[in-house]
Amino acid sequence: MTITPPELSVFESLESEVRSYCRGWPAVFDRAQGSWLHDEDGHAYLDFFSGAGALNYGHNNPVLKRALLDYLERDGITHGLDMSTTAKRRFLTSFQDVVLRPRELDYKVMFPGPTGTNAVEAALKLARKVKGREAIVSFTNAFHGMSLGALAVTGNAFKRAGAGIPLVHGTPMPFDHYLDDQTPDFLWFERLLEDQGSGLNRPAAVIVETIQGEGGINVARPQWLRQLAELCERRDMLLIVDDIQMGCGRTGPFFSFEEAGITPDIVTLSKSIGGYGMPMSLTLFKPELDIWEPGEHNGTFRGNNPAFVTATAALDTYWADGQMEKQTLARGDQVESAMRDILREHRDTKADFRGRGLVWGLEFADKSRAAKVCARAFELGLLLETSGPQSEVVKLLPALTIGPDELDEGLRITARAVRETA
Template identity: 50%
Template sequence: MSTDTSAEPNIFERRESEARSYCRSFPTTFTKAQGSVMTDAEGNEYIDFLAGCSSLNYGHNDPDMKAALIEHISNDGIAHGLDMYTAEKAKFLEAFETHILEPRGMDYKIMMTGPTGTNAVEAAMKLARKITGRKNIIAFTNGFHGMTMGALSLTGNAGKRGGAGGGHLGDVTHLPYDKSLGDTDTLELIEAMLENGSSGVDAPAAFIFEPIQGEGGLNAASKEWMEGVARLAKKHGAMLIVDDIQSGIGRTGTYFGFEHTEIEPDMITQAKSLSGFGLPFAALLIKREHDIWKPAEHNGTFRGNTHAFVTGRVAIEKFWADDSFQKELAEKDALMKKRLTEISEIVPGSRLKGRGLMRGVDVGSGDLAGEICAKCFENGLIIETSGADDEVVKVLCALTIPTETLNKGFDILFSAVRDCVPAEQPMAAE
């Protein structure tokens, strides 16, 4: 097999769709990755603070997951089984039940959807409307839930919505997320809209929100706000859907991004790091009493990835069988907050965003944030922006990143910020 990569950028320009995006920020050809380090064709190494946009919470090529997958493939294990029963699916479900659901007192059925997060969101929307007989779904400003037409109707970003080309994005009411209107109590406003029969807000089939808005700028909802939305959903006979695709699976310091609250979602979307290995895998957790699907009423050719069952089971058993991993996350959370505070102190008007290991700094300008991230890449750090105007420098490192590597990445980020932010000029003497 040829190892010559010199012509590869030309083939991307010549044949890959203009929809490609991350490669525009990171213009090199990657050939290898291990843990929290990626290597390109020239042998340059980069610390990864993107982690597959939280699809690689356990880093690249975890050795235990890799060994299990290689063994499965070498033994002619099932590669694709539609939704037939397989030994691998049984082992994954048993691990999820034993180490995730039962310790948290949760009783959910697990629906295998198509292979990516937007498929889980589509299934949740469809089921909520089927259960309630209503159409309207309440989503929130700055939310991001996927790029297929249903999920896109829930998404707030104008640029993303514009990709629909004028297609139908209706049957959704967008209301203000927590703290999105400054000091205004958005929960009180939402309640007033729902109580007013002339507000124009139809009775909702569901409310859907992210505990932390990943693409929306790391806006973190408070415990009180999430519990308030749950109360309103119950009062108005609507389903409560928590989109925990990016904020879940350890990203906020606990397995689910809402564990510090008293809410009990009717449905929870899961994807990104569900496979543990970066393999396509999405699922919808459904409260047992709401699982009213008829056989094949919602399906997809790639519902349930057997290879992902193998690695996902190992991830659960390795990291969630006891509380040791969660304790490590708390230590890294404190370190990240400390290092990001140091960075924020040299950017006038900036502020910290997010929670847990889903954090960043709002530097107030998309141009500045982009400049900082570009400078980071030049110096060996992969990091991206988020927010309505790309104004947030967003850290999504692997949860397993060694402390030494984490600090080295922050050193690069600190240096980039210092280079991109002009030092304050001393005031002239009168």
């Protein structure tokens, strides 16, 4: 596919230099449906990006769109702060019946604001309030958001530097496999907790991603997560699971921590919880932790009612019968098989892959290779992004609703991009 660079002068002259994704995809997108985007010149692109995980059900999903249009056409509430609305009631009821109750999860639901970092800030604030301590433990290569509290528990040096001030009260520990399995899990963490001279203040909580998306698709083993949960309980620390990108079915089950059989004290959700790509986030926590005073954590956009509508439609359509998890795991097997084929074809190239469900990463010893693969994939009509601290991992994040033929087409393009950048 030959692509003529579009006229970008308006974006270059008026929009801030902070823009990023558009630099790797020099097109002006106009419409989208399912797993496809179309630019204003008529070129079609298969989407293995999914709005960084905000579009698990694809672009303009017809079921969710119909629910949204019906709600808007009857003049349903669009902005309601944290007032009680029929849309919120339907979402809460569906979330309890479809997600929480079948998993025996007794969580209170908080609407902290529109984005993932809002959910993380609320989780950190609540943990500190409950435990009366300031310190939070996070993990190497973690990413939890761009506001100051979330940045303090984020590992990426480039993103942390943007804060412009010291980021305090956060201490990183080695994520699973970080020390190449040469040291027993949590040996360093346990030693610091035991040693009165370690300099580690007693933590209020530990925050963790079960799979580090922005950090390079680093997958924590279920047994590692179970050990972490046991450590938190034994040391009187709350366990926060950041499921903002890996939740809502991305790894197969609705929550990414289900495979490990753990029950976090606090869970953060955003991205695809709204179903249609509209801003929405949740902070979930055990009832005994709900010690907020009314209005103590406030915000203008805590009640995105159109997102409640599409979120409810997504839950009722895709999660009520248990089929979505099975389909995602089957699609994951399809991706894994393709990744193995790529590695077999390039035996002379040091490469590795990892993932679960429909999130996968392909890493090369040559750390510049991932960006080249993504650039060539774009030329061939496929949207891929990089991840990892040095953008060294090709990240595959297709919609959960993608068909097997579309998935196979994207995987063939990925293989071709790898071949043509060798």
